[in-house]
Amino acid sequence: MPRRFAATDLHGCLRTFRYLVEQELRLRPADHLYLLGDYVNKGPDSRGVLDYLMQLQDFGYQVYCLRGNHEHELLATIHGTPNANDMWKLAAERAMTLASFGVTRAAAIPAQYAQWMASLPLTLELPDFVLVHAGFDFALPPAEMQQDTHSMLYSRDFVFDPSRLGGRRLLHGHVPTPAAEIKEKVAARAGAIGLDAGCAFLQNPELRHLAALNLDSWELHLVENREDPYPIARR
Template identity: 65%
Template sequence: MPRYATTDLHGCLRSFRALVEDQLRLTAADTLYVLGDYVNKGPDSRGVLDYLMQLQARGYQVHCLLGNHDQELLDAARGHRPGQWLSAADRALTLRSFDVAAPADIPPPYLAWLAALPLTLELPDFVLVHAGFDFRLPPEQMRADTHAMLNIKHFTFDASRLQGKRLLHGHTPLPTAELRRRVAQRAGALDLDTGCVYRFNPELCHLAALNLDTWELTLQPNIEPPYPIARRPS
């Protein structure tokens, strides 16, 4: 049965549902890996979490990793620098989706679900992580560097550190044309974040899903209702 991976949903529930239901036509026999960043920036963070949790409850093989924005939401809910969490506009958008006034008021089931997410998953042919690894570190330190796994933006891929496996990650928005090029090359490290939430940027504004067995790439455009977000520099 097909295995798919996607990432960086950022509250884009309509786009994610269209990807899952209309494009991939996911069944309970398929497997979907989601590489983090379910919340913040987009219009419906709570809706994305609800949908993921519902898919899992209905027996779908949906495996989710923790992203840096998910960790930031957890930190804010636990009282760690809640006023410095996102911009004021982005905070308001996320909190409005949960219908709360402060991150500490987010219902506990969402926080518990996020807190239980792993940082990485190991498949026979791929290693999955949200942002990447610091390949300059010794192998045991590289796998324990939580900050890099959630936040690193630049690294030099070393397949020998992953026992020859390819790396799938997100976190750093990549133009869709560049992702197509890298998929065609079957690159050793592949960034699947095509910046769906950046609805004003025509080079981004898509969710990307990769079939891990056939390398077929599916791109779902952002179809969210209008929401305030700053233009990301091209």
């Protein structure tokens, strides 16, 4: 029987993500893997993560990817569009991300990556879960709530209202959360669960994990960062 997993905030950590997919989950082509955004920046190999995701999809794996704020902002940078939320607050992050693509400016990133990122939806509805990168503004009417791009990409605090999602649970990322807190939420089968375990923050012992949740068994898989040392590793 196909299994369903959700994970998020890969942030260029290709070696860690490959280990999660191939060794920890042992993902099969019939399984469904839902990824909640932020594949680029912070970690060492943004291009490698995108290549691997596209390769999995090309090979017939059921990998469903949402857009995160870092893809949103990278697209804005590629197209020269002003963006109030600048993904590159540190020059070292910019240099490392561009180096992974073999370019010195965002506009030179090959078009295939921009096209793939631009095609990513902001939310996905399953029979029992709603998936989004950051969250929703639950004060809005349901139809407007799921059209509010800023909250879906950038929310850090919200008051969860399951009635606005038809009684379904919410899975999101965006806010790095210690693995112990994620374990508690999963054990309680909370209505809203953030799965960003701060994988990119290699030097932070409370974070530095990639989390994947089995949506049927509720088993939580945690893989510690397996990358070689890199500049942006502390939070």
